[in-house]
Amino acid sequence: MIDTAKNTKWIKACSTSDVPESSGACVLLEGEQIAIFNFTTTGKWYATQNLCPHKMQMALSRGMIGDLNSEPKVACPFHKKNFSLNTGECLSGDDYQIKTYEVKVENDLVYVLV
């Protein structure tokens, strides 16, 4: 499947059971480290870059997820910088921006639009 307009395509990342419940995991897709997040209670999935721009650490997939005023977010495990999983915006008052990716789940498989 290729979205020709944006030159992106859906790539199979992993199976749903590879991502622990209410938590994240990291996949390597086309040489990029991507963090995938599984909100078990709402059934929603998100994906972002794995790199935390604060101290350049490959760590976001190991962060705790949750929400801030209903905005889904991840907190970096190193210094707890919060990032929106919808927009990639840093919610801790810093000027960081992370990449977000679209995610879909089909037949217990997780796909990311890269």
Next chain:
Amino acid sequence: METLKKKIVVIGNGMVGYKFCEKLLSKKGSENFDIYVFGEENRPAYDRVHLSEYFSDGNADKLTMAPFEWYLQNNIHIHLGDPVVHVNRQEKTITSLKGITQSYDKLVFATGSAAFVPPIKGVEKEGIFVYRTIEDLDMMMDYSKKCKKGVVIGGGLLGLEAAKALLDMNIEPHVVEFAPRLMPRQLDEDGGAVLKAKMEALNVGIHLNKSTAYFDGEEAVTSLVFNDDTVLLTDMVVISAGIKPRDELAAKIGLEIGPRGGIKVNNQLATSDKDIFAIGECALHEGMIYGLVAPGYEMADIVASNLLNAEKEFTAFDMSTKLKLIGVDVASFGDCFGTTPDSKTIVLQDKNKGIYKRINITADGKHLLGGILVGDAESYNMLLQTSKNNIVLPPNPEDLILGARGGSEAGGSGVMSLPDEALICSCENVTKGQLCEAIVTNDFTEVGQVMKCTKAGTGCGGCKPMLVDLLKETMKSQGKLVKTELCEHYHYSRQELLDLIKFHKIKTFDALLSQFGHGSGCEVCKPAVASMLASTWNEMVLKPAHAGLQDTNDRFLANIQRGGTYSVVPRIPGGEITADKLIVIGEVAKKYNLYCKITGGQRIDLFGAQVHELPEIWEILINAGFESGHAYAKSLRTVKSCVGSTWCRFGVQDSVAFAIQVEERYRGLRSPHKLKSAVSGCTRECAEAQSKDFGIIATEKGWNLYLCGNGGVKPQHAVLFASDIDTETCLKYIDRFLMFYIRTADPLSRTATWLNKMEGGIEYLKDVIINDCLGIGEELEREMAFMIETYKCEWKEVVENPELRKRFTHFVNTPAPDPVLEFKEERGQKFPNGWGTKI
């Protein structure tokens, strides 16, 4: 032309001498004075009122009124350890022991008092002490090591304080009083009897109507022989039979002295020489020596003010007092004996609970004159204010001591009902109005801020509960609420949530969130709830339902380090390790190229392991008999120990064996914050137990237990909690202490912070743990027993469980390790290449 500053010389650097300097400096115009202080003791003024605290924590600095630097910063010329020995009134100069001659414009005697030592035969024998200075205390402590039993002569306020000091030194105390009751100046016969019964219940021997004929013994005192020929055996004696004003210098230079001592002063506190003043316990005002700190402070303020042309006068001072004697509240205020003509008395006596309350009211029943409280003095401040401010009493004045019994609410009670001019802190002269204004204008939310700003509560501390009430009520009246909610997802405090978890037997975060919270949670509530669940049900923290809640380090049971690698810390209980185990650690480090470092907690930290290597490393360690060290968790870290009596020539107990026992008992216990402990084998304290959350120091007789210390950002010494307890009692107290901390502390608050915030402080904690005042002691022990029984090594479970092991990979779609990790080498070991810079 430069105007010459006036020279003020202060003789004596005790509490009142210090207060005089402070009062003078705080006043406008004080820059026109040069202040010279000569003190006999080597240390700057300290708080004698709370001298017995020195026994419980051995910290003399805590008692200091202001550090030496304070005097220097305020340009006070201070000479300690150098008493004034002569005054030349004609030339207006003084001469000190070390030979300094200093001229003065005004001279202030603040020489205080010495303990009165009655001329009893044998008083010069060894083992007889007075209770007055820190040096006295040091000498007593030194001597007390060979003592089991001690006698205090004098059943007044100071005598009972001294008895407390003996108790703290683990010496069986006996109090000998000449009068037929304890505290004859403050209590009536019935009040004294209640106090006596309370003291006896606390194992303080009370001997009334006794006058000592002589002290018996060869060189050291061994007994007291009374005039009625009875004998009381003892190992040491503390004399606390009253005070004797230090008036010898004043007498020598011809100032007028009272017939029974004391420097005579007028209402301006001037002596018979108009340029010389006397304040505090050395001053005799209208035939009265004031042995309390509050009138001394008042005198200091009056002289300081008058030096700057105020016209203040000292008039008879209220001797109302409230104190805690060995845990028993005693208070006496106003006309406590009801000597006002036609006054009426209401008495409440509860022999069952050991409570005695007496109030004296005017003949018309409208006003309170004074009273006595023993066993329960909670209403002291209210009663004192009611009498001082002449507040009209409710129709049933007995409600004041009985409490309202049904019906309509009792009128006129509560701190807010007081007029603004009501004096709340009589040591520092702070009124309710001043306090409320300070709270409102500065937006204060903590009582410490109020105390710092207004100085209220910094003297005897008796008004502190009132300050707390006043702060709370004032905040409430401004519509402010103290925030206790955990985070935006839970409108409950940690303690409330823990109660909910226990009561509803909730075992997962999702269940708790759906029933009592909202949203998806966050990095604040998730680990907090994870910790609560773990310290209630003790389930494996990486179970699927719990894994996502775990904070950074708990998630991979290792400590994340720069670059994203982890460090590994196997448990080495008490810091004791065999050569074989050391070799295994060395082999693992070599195989996985790990950086090695000895930690502060007497174990070995191995850095630089990649996430997929962790289960392999632990498999080797566990097969060699190691288990998780929980260095990654908010739980017990290490129990440090010194080598103890098995090897050390000084050790008195086997500190290593006990440290291992303690570490194995509490290993893995999840708590609001990390817990550290240590066991020292003797008083030299090589294991630094007094800097730990719970520290144990061996004594000849058993263990001393210290609680709530920590290092870190704000170091704080642990407080002595119990002395000479046996191993079983020690463990019982720690069990209760830890579970009580887990139950009630805020998330991420160490035990020291928790204690600092606790109302009632260490005394309350003792009440809960030792006296079981909440009746939860056994429950806490049961909860701890459950935690100990269900302990499992988390790493052993991971190593043996393929599903859990699977989680330890960097990528879930390829076994490749993290390709961006970079290392460098220094001093022959591996290090991460700093924080990442570019990717």
